Amino acid sequence: MSAKPFSSVWTRERKGGREQGLSRDQIVRAALELLDAEGLDALSMRKLGARLGAGATSLYWHVANKDELIELVMDEVYSGVVVPEAADWREAASVFAYGMRQAVFDHPWSASLIGVVPALGPNALTSADRLMGAFVRAGFEGIDVDYAMTAVVSYTLGATIPEVAFLSSLKATGKSVTELQAAVDPLMTKLAADRPNLRERYRSYTHQNFDPIVARRLAFEFGLMALLDGLGTRLR
Amino acid sequence: MSAKPFSSVWTRERKGGREQGLSRDQIVRAALELLDAEGLDALSMRKLGARLGAGATSLYWHVANKDELIELVMDEVYSGVVVPEAADWREAASVFAYGMRQAVFDHPWSASLIGVVPALGPNALTSADRLMGAFVRAGFEGIDVDYAMTAVVSYTLGATIPEVAFLSSLKATGKSVTELQAAVDPLMTKLAADRPNLRERYRSYTHQNFDPIVARRLAFEFGLMALLDGLGTRLR
DNA sequence: GGTCACCTCGAACAGTGTGCGAGTAGTGTC
DNA sequence: GACACTACTCGCACACTGTTCGAGGTGACC
Structure with a gap:
């Protein structure tokens, strides 16, 4: 040590x-x-x-070194996410979540860094402050302010990271989504043999010709709304 | 390309x-x-x-190369998360979430890889299959099964990654939590000047002598319950 | 003109992942 | 037993990487 x-x-x-x-x-x-x-x-x-x-x-x-440089560049990523100063808490949380998502989309390399590098830069902090303000004004009290805010950030991060990572690995190979599906297909049908739920889901996906990219976006909306609903019931 | x-x-x-x-x-x-x-x-x-x-x-x-090796080792991480095969959906989701969290805690190096490396290994897939089964049995229908499951995974990932990253950077420096607080304090008081909400929160933290590690755990529980509540209202 | 802090940078070190081709050892066939 | 063939090991080499060190330059102030 x-x-x-x-x-x-x-x-x-x-x-x-x-x-x-x-x-x-x-x-x-x-x-x-x-x-x-x-x-x-x-x-x-x-x-x-x-x-x-x-x-x-x-x-x-x-x-000082490369890690420091990366911390600095990461804060530039946060500069892309702006939270309205006076807004309903649900509105503020949504804007934050979509803003963060977009920021990582705009800088895909940040996907593998974003939860890992400490976010103490000015841009990260002002975003956090704004979001926190919205929760305070909404009526969350005490430590719940923290908890609620952390929940939104966590969900956003966890949803965005894999999505962006998937997209950039796709771009790196130069394949289209359907080409990739074709590549993964034999593996899937083989492994899904003793995984009934996965198989069923996979079948309905490929049959409907469902674009996984728009599916991901809809999933993001769905989960975010569910989370905000759940947080809403904890007000008072 | x-x-x-x-x-x-x-x-x-x-x-x-x-x-x-x-x-x-x-x-x-x-x-x-x-x-x-x-x-x-x-x-x-x-x-x-x-x-x-x-x-x-x-x-x-x-x-084939180091990346492949890492994919293989990552699937070993997923082997640590077991989802009960017959269980209430909330129970299954909770067990999954806490199991995943624990798995990353047990292998802290995985924090910077977990959303980024494709999770197509047998262990990852069986976990996903089990979790999905619980949502199907609960009565989620069509694409909602996917959405609900993705939401739980996203939240868990996003909450766990920064938590583990923080802990391992802490261990790497060999400092205690209070020592770190002391190191960050001057920065905080300076930057919090025009960030009122952050300042207020920071003050109440340091005054109460609140251990950020247990705080993180409570936050995880809080957000998870909120999310599950929100998902519950989308049943039927 | 001299001094000193600010700033640049070439050389070098100790590593990294990986392609290549030579070499070995064990199995199967005649 | 001889031969062929496949499975496997590994030293060398290449083109990189982040970073330290120390020597130099360059402008501002006394």
């Missing part, structure tokens, strides 16, 4: 200086572009440096 | 052979041990080979 101090970019004082040449914001922006264009694996310090017309090791003046 | 075929371990025929010396199961078991003991970053083909008394490249006879 090396017992290095807990450190997030956000817990350190930012270096203040002359800010000529490279700047932290510039680096973060370039990293975001690179990630959006080529995905998580394509982000290397050397490539990022090259993109900025700088040496790879120059970046280390502005950023 | 390289257009390589979509491939998962589960979509390929398994090599049949003499099975002397190394075997795929043996490799997967050793990988699981290594991951549990030292975490995701510690898993390298060379280290894994050494652990098995074999050369690193020998592994490539039994496993």
